[in-house]
Amino acid sequence: MGSQHQRIVVKIGTSSLIYPNGQVNLQTIDRLAYTLATLNHQGYEMVLVSSGAIGVGLASLGLTKRPAEIAQQQALASIGQTELMRIYSQRFLDYQTKVAQILLTRDVLEYPVSRQHTLNTIETLLGDSVVPIINENDPVSVDELDHHTTFSDNDELSAQVATKIKADLLIVLSDIDAFYDRDPHKFSDAQPIRHVKEITPKLEKAASGTRTQFGTGGMVTKLRAAVTIMEANQNMILCNGQDPKIIFQILDGHRIGTRFGK
Ligand SMILES: Nc1ncnc2c1ncn2[C@@H]1O[C@H](COP(=O)(O)OP(=O)(O)O)[C@@H](O)[C@H]1O
Numbered sequence: 522m523g524s525q526h527q528r529i530v531v532k533i534g535t536s537s538l539i540y541p542n543g544q545v546n547l548q549t550i551d552r553l554a555y556t557l558a559t560l561n562h563q564g565y566e567m568v569l570v571s572s573g574a575i576g577v578g579l580a581s582l583g584l585t586k587r588p589a590e591i592a593q594q595q596a597l598a599s600i601g602q603t604e605l606m607r608i609y610s611q612r613f614l615d616y617q618t619k620v621a622q623i624l625l626t627r628d629v630l631e632y633p634v635s636r637q638h639t640l641n642t643i644e645t646l647l648g649d650s651v652v653p654i655i656n657e658n659d660p661v662s663v664d665e666l667d668h669h670t671t672f673s674d675n676d677e678l679s680a681q682v683a684t685k686i687k688a689d690l691l692i693v694l695s696d697i698d699a700f701y702d703r704d705p706h707k708f709s710d711a712q713p714i715r716h717v718k719e720i721t722p723k724l725e726k727a728a729s730g731t732r733t734q735f736g737t738g739g740m741v742t743k744l745r746a747a748v749t750i751m752e753a754n755q756n757m758i759l760c761n762g763q764d765p766k767i768i769f770q771i772l773d774g775h776r777i778g779t780r781f782g783k
């Protein structure tokens with residue numbers, strides 16, 4: 522790696538953006554902005570899929586517990602998304618890079634016309650060296666029988682985006698440094714798996730849910746994202762997002778985290 526015009530999608534999860542005490546992790550966001558802006562200046566085409574709308578919404582209201590009711594979560598997401606983008610715009614501008622917001626629902630990427638318009642927008646932004654920041658449009662996402670608009674998770678959203686824009690690599694930043702043979706937060710003897718070439722039933726059994734109240738999906742949805750990526754003959758790396766400068770090492774060819782794919 523290291524050549525010009527590589528297209529990289531980076532997904533960052535809520536557990537990397539919000540401290541366990543509910544505060545927004547500005548240190549990680551600042552390092553993420555620095556890293557993506559620097560790579561953008563070096564000629565990489567960078568796309569960010571960022572969770573955190575609900576988490577930032579909770580922080581804005583001084584709440585520490587995610588409400589169970591869907592409408593309340595959607596209201597929090599609409600409060601948090603603007604604040605999240607304000608923080609990103611400010612931090613990226615410090616590193617002389619413009620960002621743009623794209624909020625998606627599942628149907629937008631499923632229907633050919635809306636998908637094409639969305640892809641045209643992303644291509645235009647990348648052509649102008651702007652970093653698109655994508656999240657699910659949580660306040661309007663519903664999942665009823667005849668109206669499937671939700672992605673199950675931003676892990677899946679990032680894989681859908683990465684395959685549709687033919688990204689060279691999807692980097693999933695999480696609160697864990699690799700995919701393990703079982704949840705290391707529950708089993709102290711869990712072993713990291715460095716390279717996954719095929720998703721086997723054994724691996725699926727190894728993946729369990731999140732332990733944090735802010736994250737969703739855990740490894741189950743990351744494995745599903747990996748399946749989408751591998752079916753498209755693309756690559757995904759899962760690694761720790763605490764210091765997003767780890768992305769420089771990945772692009773320099775260091776073996777970091779878990780690689781899914783060839
Ligand atoms: N096999 C596994 N390997 C690594 N982590 C796992 C595994 N199974 C479950 N997990 C859990 O998944 C968590 C990461 O998922 P999640 O909290 O949803 O993060 P994010 O907000 O980054 O999407 C880890 O902290 C870990 O506790």
Ligand SMILES: N[C@@H](CCC(=O)OP(=O)(O)O)C(=O)O
Nearest residue numbers: 534535572573574575675737
């Ligand atoms: N769209 C939601 C994020 C949902 C989600 O997938 O969260 P995570 O598992 O932390 O990546 C939000 O912005 O709060």
